[in-house]
Amino acid sequence: xxxxxxxxxxxxxxxxxxxxxxxxxxxxxxxxxxxxxxxxxxxxxxxxxxxxxxxxxxxxxxxxxxxxxxxxxxxxxxxxxxxxxxxxxxxxxxxxxxxxxxxxxxxxxxxxxxxxxxxxxxxxxxxxxxxxxxxxxxxxxxxxxxxxxxxxxxxxxxxxxxxxxxxxxxxxxxxxxxxxxxxxxxxxxxxxxxxxxxxxxxxxxxxxxxxxxxxxxxxxxxxxxxxxxxxxxxxxxxxxxxxxxxxxxxxxxxxxxxxxxxxxxxxxxxxxxxxxxxxxxxxxxxxxxxxxxxxxxxxxxxxxxxxxxxxxxxxxxxxxxxxxxxxxxxxxxxxxxxxxxxxxxxxxxxxxxxxxxxxxxxxxxxxxxxxxxxxxxxxxxxxxxxxxxxxxxxxxxxxxxxxxxxxxxxxxxxxxxxxxxxxxxxxxxxxxxxxxxxxxxxxxxxxxxxxxxxxxxxxxxxxxxxxxxxxxxxxxxxxxxxxxxxxxxxxxxxxxxxxxxxxxxxxxxxxxxxxxxxxxxxxxxxxxxxxxxxxxxxxxxxxxxxxxxxxxxxxxxxxxxxxxxxxxxxxxxxxxxxxxxxxxxxxxxxxxxxxxxxxxxxxxxxxxxxxxxxxxxxxxxxxxxxxxxxxxxxxxxxxxxxxxxxxxxxxxxxxxxxxxxxxxxxxxxxxxxxxxxxxxxxxxxxxxxxxxxxxxxxxxxxxxxxxxxxxxxxxxxxxxxxxxxxxxxxxxxxxxxxxxxxxxxxxxxxxxxxxxxxxxxxxxxxxxxxxxxxxxxxxxxxxxxxxxxxxxxxxxxxxxxxxxxxxxx
Numbered sequence: 001x002x003x004x005x006x007x008x009x010x011x012x013x014x015x016x017x018x019x020x021x022x023x024x025x026x027x028x029x030x031x032x033x034x035x036x037x038x039x040x041x042x043x044x045x046x047x048x049x050x051x052x053x054x055x056x057x058x059x060x061x062x063x064x065x066x067x068x069x070x071x072x073x074x075x076x077x078x079x080x081x082x083x084x085x086x087x088x089x090x091x092x093x094x095x096x097x098x099x100x101x102x103x104x105x106x107x108x109x110x111x112x113x114x115x116x117x118x119x120x121x122x123x124x125x126x127x128x129x130x131x132x133x134x135x136x137x138x139x140x141x142x143x144x145x146x147x148x149x150x151x152x153x154x155x156x157x158x159x160x161x162x163x164x165x166x167x168x169x170x171x172x173x174x175x176x177x178x179x180x181x182x183x184x185x186x187x188x189x190x191x192x193x194x195x196x197x198x199x200x201x202x203x204x205x206x207x208x209x210x211x212x213x214x215x216x217x218x219x220x221x222x223x224x225x226x227x228x229x230x231x232x233x234x235x236x237x238x239x240x241x242x243x244x245x246x247x248x249x250x251x252x253x254x255x256x257x258x259x260x261x262x263x264x265x266x267x268x269x270x271x272x273x274x275x276x277x278x279x280x281x282x283x284x285x286x287x288x289x290x291x292x293x294x295x296x297x298x299x300x301x302x303x304x305x306x307x308x309x310x311x312x313x314x315x316x317x318x319x320x321x322x323x324x325x326x327x328x329x330x331x332x333x334x335x336x337x338x339x340x341x342x343x344x345x346x347x348x349x350x351x352x353x354x355x356x357x358x359x360x361x362x363x364x365x366x367x368x369x370x371x372x373x374x375x376x377x378x379x380x381x382x383x384x385x386x387x388x389x390x391x392x393x394x395x396x397x398x399x400x401x402x403x404x405x406x407x408x409x410x411x412x413x414x415x416x417x418x419x420x421x422x423x424x425x426x427x428x429x430x431x432x433x434x435x436x437x438x439x440x441x442x443x444x445x446x447x448x449x450x451x452x453x454x455x456x457x458x459x460x461x462x463x464x465x466x467x468x469x470x471x472x473x474x475x476x477x478x479x480x481x482x483x484x485x486x487x488x489x490x491x492x493x494x495x496x497x498x499x500x501x502x503x504x505x506x507x508x509x510x511x512x513x514x515x516x517x518x519x520x521x522x523x524x525x526x527x528x529x530x531x532x533x534x535x536x537x538x539x540x541x542x543x544x545x546x547x548x549x550x551x552x553x554x555x556x557x558x559x560x561x562x563x564x565x566x567x568x569x570x571x572x573x574x575x576x577x578x579x580x581x582x583x584x585x586x587x588x589x590x591x592x593x594x595x596x597x598x599x600x601x602x603x604x605x606x607x608x609x610x611x612x613x614x615x616x617x618x619x620x621x622x623x624x625x626x627x628x629x630x631x632x633x634x635x636x637x638x639x640x641x642x643x644x645x646x647x648x649x650x651x652x653x654x655x656x657x658x659x660x661x662x663x664x665x666x667x668x669x670x671x672x673x674x675x676x677x678x679x680x681x682x683x684x685x686x687x688x689x690x691x692x693x694x695x696x697x698x699x700x701x702x703x704x705x706x707x708x709x710x711x712x713x714x715x716x717x718x719x720x721x722x723x724x725x726x727x728x729x730x731x732x733x734x735x736x737x738x739x740x741x742x743x744x745x746x747x748x749x750x751x752x753x754x755x756x757x758x759x760x761x762x763x764x765x766x767x768x769x770x771x772x773x774x775x776x777x778x779x780x781x782x783x784x785x786x787x788x789x790x791x792x793x794x795x796x797x798x799x800x801x802x803x804x805x806x807x808x809x
Contacts, residue, residue, distance in 0.1 A: 192334025253344025341383030
């Protein structure tokens with residue numbers, strides 16, 4: 001029954017000793033004088049309200065309906081009120097143990113780590129950067145940054161690498177021994193599990209037990225003693241041959257770089273053969289430049305003493321050295337298996353990379369050809385993938401009969417418009433298995449003059465062939481570009497960040513100050529993507545900062561997809577302040593799960609920026625602005641705007657705006673399985689429908705909405721369910737649900753049924769709570785009466801993403 005408080009008359013539970021309202025005891029005693037003060041305050045407030053009410057009644061006799069309370073708004077933030085960004089712990093350094101006796105082998109542990117650069121002070125940035133009227137308030141900054149020309153970063157890395165190399169060589173000469181890399185020792189552990197059991201039956205595969213680690217002087221090669229061992233010997237794409245490791249994607253990228261000595265020179269910091277066996281390779285691993293030091297022990301076949309993996313013809317070492325350096329960065333050679341050329345291009349060049357899919361149903365064939373010609377003219381590096389997409393225009397057997405390998409990466413060496421003929425020069429990194437169709441070397445239809453120019457006599461290029469653009473589009477699924485712009489003095493800015501999981505205070509955004517019209521390209525890299533077992537989505541949005549210091553209009557964004565990298569492509573920004581948010585939503589319900597990532601900005605002008613904390617409200621604002629700009633609107637009633645985001649989104653986002661001033665909107669969003677017609681788009685099924693039930697005889701009512709996505713498959717829901725029911729207050733908007741592609745190896749299905757209705761109360765009514773595939777009768781029976789959202793928001797991050805907010809904020 002409970003007990004009634006003597007002072008404030010509040011009914012309390014029997015087990016409560018003190019009143020929840022005024023703090024008085026159950027026996028009627030006041031606690032520390034608090035009850036009397038509250039009683040007086042409450043009595044005064046009631047008297048004042050009574051007087052005001054009487055005055056209103058005297059003024060008009062019309063019935064009075066109090067307006068509904070506005071939805072609770074999240075705490076405000078400003079990108080200019082920067083909080084301290086949590087810093088990652090420094091990587092441990094393993095010094096040489098003093099108890100361990102010295103042996104005549106020099107390892108990386110014997111050399112001290114390079115001294116880190118001094119941190120940049122925000123005062124220096126503020127003095128160097130002119131302020132605009134939008135940002136006149138001096139503010140603290142957690143991490144101050146400015147972009148630098150890419151060539152300057154290369155010079156700094158080379159200087160630090162030389163200092164470390166001198167120390168290693170000094171110790172080697174002092175102890176009269178060669179260098180052995182103890183961080184990546186010549187053992188089976190560094191090999192990893194190379195193949196699944198089923199793959200061992202494939203010819204050319206090698207077992208770890210059949211491998212012996214040898215230095216160059218101990219190996220046999222195809223070129224024998226005709227060429228001395230060198231790092232470079234007039235490198236070309238035909239010098240690269242793939243071994244027993246399935247890393248054609250990396251070798252295809254290396255074949256492209258072999259034709260660009262200006263790039264290759266920046267990768268191999270050690271350019272001459274080392275008698276001490278120590279080499280330094282500069283790679284861009286997961287978006288961060290890294291100088292990797294390795295020795296010259298290579299895996300070889302025990303029976304023949306030849307290189308087991310990548311081979312550089314003419315006894316060139318740069319090919320196996322680059323392969324070994326990346327294997328060391330990943331921890332094992334086995335981690336190099338399977339990939340796409342674009343990944344290898346990003347690793348070797350550090351340049352912004354972009355992929356064009358050739359599988360789109362609405363592919364603009366002429367535009368893609370124009371981009372190929374433009375990319376070749378601009379000096380970009382270009383690769384391609386054959387038969388690795390979700391669609392296959394021709395059977396695999398047909399491609400094989402014409403000499404092509406499916407699930408394989410190729411290099412594009414040249415692009416030519418010869419009269420009406422559109423031709424591409426393509427190369428297989430294996431040095432064999434070449435195209436045998438039209439425009440191949442032995443094709444009988446070659447015009448004599450064109451054959452003399454494109455196939456000069458006596459010039460042999462193993463693995464290279466010409467093919468027509470139309471044939472290329474049939475057999476290949478994507479084209480990869482690396483936009484090399486060092487010669488154009490482009491600048492770069494690289495910012496480490498953490499994304500994913502339930503949004504927390506350790507998330508980071510990047511605020512940019514653009515002082516003049518600037519062309520740029522932004523990329524987001526997932527850290528450790530090759531060593532991870534799961535797939536996570538990546539999304540990057542660039543917003544203008546509004547006058548209140550909040551995330552404003554969306555300028556551009558990357559595709560949202562399951563990948564190791566996301567990129568925006570090239571775009572222009574006018575002078576002003578901008579903020580870049582980096583998001584991953586597929587792990588939204590996984591608590592403290594985090595992904596290490598790198599946010600990279602390339603620009604043709606120098607930029608100033610600050611790495612700032614990205615609170616959950618800022619991330620939600622970013623998604624809201626995305627939906628406002630790109631959401632497909634399906635109007636169903638005046639004052640209500642449902643928006644659906646599916647294009648380039650890797651799933652679905654549903655947001656509803658309720659602009660009705662005195663009506664609550666109840667929504668059911670159902671993405672569960674049901675007998676709905678499906679629209680197939682590039683291996684993805686997408687369908688949205690809206691059903692509205694409105695009672696026009698109700699005043700000051702609530703409008704319930706149901707969103708049913710239960711017919712979707714291979715997706716994850718940010719609400720933990722595919723059917724959600726929500727009550728959207730007047731003049732409010734709400735992100736109802738976000739679906740994310742789950743398994744990248746399969747397509748996904750997205751369907752959504754949206755049902756909206758009016759109601760007198762904010763609580764979910766019985767009409768909206770009908771069972772469906774996404775919410776069974778048993779599940780709905782457990783719904784607590786009086787709630788406004790089902791499923792309820794389980795944590796603060798869910799509340800920040802999905803709670804209603806004012807449309808005016």
